[in-house]
Amino acid sequence: MSQPVLSVSGLAKDYGNGQGCFDIDFELYEGEVLCIVGESGSGKSTLLATLAGRLSADAGSVRFRDRAGSSHELTTLAEAERRRLARSEWGFVTQHARDGLRMNVSAGANVSERLMALGQRHYGQLRETAAQWLEKVEISRERLDDRPTAFSGGMQQRLQIARNLVTQPRLVFMDEPTGGLDVSVQARFLDLLRRLVHDTGIAVIMVTHDLGVARLLAQRTLVMQQGRVVEAGLTDQILDDPQHPYSQLLVSSILQA
Amino acid sequence: MKLLIDAQQLSKTFVLHQQHGLALPVLADVSLQVAAGECVALTGPSGAGKSTLLKALYANYLVGGGSIRIRHQGSWVDMTTARPHEIAAVRRHTLGYVSQFLRVIPRVSALDIVAEPLLEWGYSMQEAQQQAGAWLARLNIGERLWQLPPATFSGGEQQRVNIARGMIAPRPILLLDEPTASLDAANRAVVVELMLEARQRGAALVGIFHDEDTRAAVASRIFDVPLAPALCA
Numbered sequence: 001m002s003q004p005v006l007s008v009s010g011l012a013k014d015y016g017n018g019q020g021c022f023d024i025d026f027e028l029y030e031g032e033v034l035c036i037v038g039e040s041g042s043g044k045s046t047l048l049a050t051l052a053g054r055l056s057a058d059a060g061s062v063r064f065r066d067r068a069g070s071s072h073e074l075t076t077l078a079e080a081e082r083r084r085l086a087r088s089e090w091g092f093v094t095q096h097a098r099d100g101l102r103m104n105v106s107a108g109a110n111v112s113e114r115l116m117a118l119g120q121r122h123y124g125q126l127r128e129t130a131a132q133w134l135e136k137v138e139i140s141r142e143r144l145d146d147r148p149t150a151f152s153g154g155m156q157q158r159l160q161i162a163r164n165l166v167t168q169p170r171l172v173f174m175d176e177p178t179g180g181l182d183v184s185v186q187a188r189f190l191d192l193l194r195r196l197v198h199d200t201g202i203a204v205i206m207v208t209h210d211l212g213v214a215r216l217l218a219q220r221t222l223v224m225q226q227g228r229v230v231e232a233g234l235t236d237q238i239l240d241d242p243q244h245p246y247s248q249l250l251v252s253s254i255l256q257a
Numbered sequence: 258m259k260l261l262i263d264a265q266q267l268s269k270t271f272v273l274h275q276q277h278g279l280a281l282p283v284l285a286d287v288s289l290q291v292a293a294g295e296c297v298a299l300t301g302p303s304g305a306g307k308s309t310l311l312k313a314l315y316a317n318y319l320v321g322g323g324s325i326r327i328r329h330q331g332s333w334v335d336m337t338t339a340r341p342h343e344i345a346a347v348r349r350h351t352l353g354y355v356s357q358f359l360r361v362i363p364r365v366s367a368l369d370i371v372a373e374p375l376l377e378w379g380y381s382m383q384e385a386q387q388q389a390g391a392w393l394a395r396l397n398i399g400e401r402l403w404q405l406p407p408a409t410f411s412g413g414e415q416q417r418v419n420i421a422r423g424m425i426a427p428r429p430i431l432l433l434d435e436p437t438a439s440l441d442a443a444n445r446a447v448v449v450e451l452m453l454e455a456r457q458r459g460a461a462l463v464g465i466f467h468d469e470d471t472r473a474a475v476a477s478r479i480f481d482v483p484l485a486p487a488l489c490a
Binding site: 029237 | 271272273274275312316317318319340341342344345360362363364365376
């Protein structure tokens with residue numbers, strides 16, 4: 001069996017007033033999608049930001065294995081090194097596309113930015129790669145020079161995916177990526193994500209409060225309540241045979257469409 | 258006789274926290290062994306735990322006690338203690354589950370839904386789609402439907418798409434939860450043939466078959482799921 005991409009043990013982020021996330025343990029393998037579910041304020045987004053090094057951890061360890069096979073301890077990583085990994089090995093897709101895009105430059109420039117940061121300079125090649133990625137996320141290449149301000153919410157979210165995946169990261173963090181999308185746009189986004197995971201073998205950690213999204217995309221799920229993981233396992237097991245009182249409440253609250 | 262499933266002393270009690278911790282014992286001390294080429298039909302009254310046992314074997318339900326050893330790529334894996342990514346690997350390569358209900362994936366065509374397990378086995382897209390087409394044709398899903406997402410298909414059509422998806426990869430073990438329920442006689446006969454072919458290639462089958470003719474045609478053995486003693490009275 002291959003080595004995990006990410007190994008997390010005893011991770012904590014303590015805001016001091018009982019808020020944060022505590023005692024987090026899990027491993028994530030290539031090609032796996034892990035969903036983190038739980039109500040607002042349960043620490044999902046805090047956990048995601050701590051894993052990605054956007055917040056500093058107060059305890060525990062996060063080990064990341066890069067594509068060359070070297071292992072990095074993320075909680076003690078120097079900032080310059082963290083930025084390098086964040087550009088080349090990770091992606092971070094935010095709930096509001098405007099937080100993850102640069103709104104005042106073209107769609108093409110948004111997609112090319114990470115490639116340029118990694119040293120690619122050939123204008124024609126950058127432009128062609130960007131156009132190909134727009135098509136992969138179902139945006140016409142004719143929109144290459146338009147700014148994201150001219151895009152719909154669903155298009156902005158797909159542009160954010162392209163911007164993150166263009167450097168073929170090994171691990172992508174997503175914070176409620178379907179939160180603001182209407183259902184038909186959401187279906188298109190989920191289909192795209194399924195294909196990208198299948199075709200590229202990326203690992204994804206996604207915060208969501210939509211258990212339907214978890215069922216469709218994620219092999220594994222963590223259920224969080226008050227900063228702690230109260231249940232972890234295969235998504236279908238957690239949805240069909242939830243053990244913890246809070247998981248049972250969550251599952252029994254799903255609206256049947 | 259080559260054992261593929263070795264489940265020992267399984268117990269399962271559902272605890273309903275929304276109902277003040279009401280405990281419902283369903284399985285108590287159930288053991289089942291299944292060898293290659295066998296088809297075991299689970300029987301027993303409604304509520305005896307047939308479906309619970311089948312779902313426990315798939316690790317879809319967690320058992321309270323006992324062990325479920327599955328022979329996976331030459332070694333035994335205990336599904337009650339295996340880590341999630343190990344269970345995922347066992348399901349991908351060894352242990353299939355066929356229910357009556359298709360979980361529709363928005364925007365994905367019937368052909369691609371059926372082809373997907375073969376892609377996970379490393380088949381090329383062309384090969385996987387070719388085989389998927391053959392399975393759909395055999396289950397009487399007309400070619401004009403192949404490129405459509407099955408959300409708009411009839412219940413029986415969705416069920417047959419699901420059977421094709423569940424059986425297309427030649428996994429060594431198949432768990433079948435009423436695969437022929439609500440199919441017409443012609444399609445039921447096709448599914449019976451497919452199950453017999455799976456046995457002939459050496460697969461171990463465990464299933465719930467309400468239809469007695471289907472059970473008589475495919476099962477090599479009956480396993481009466483014992484009623485759990487009511488502990489909660």
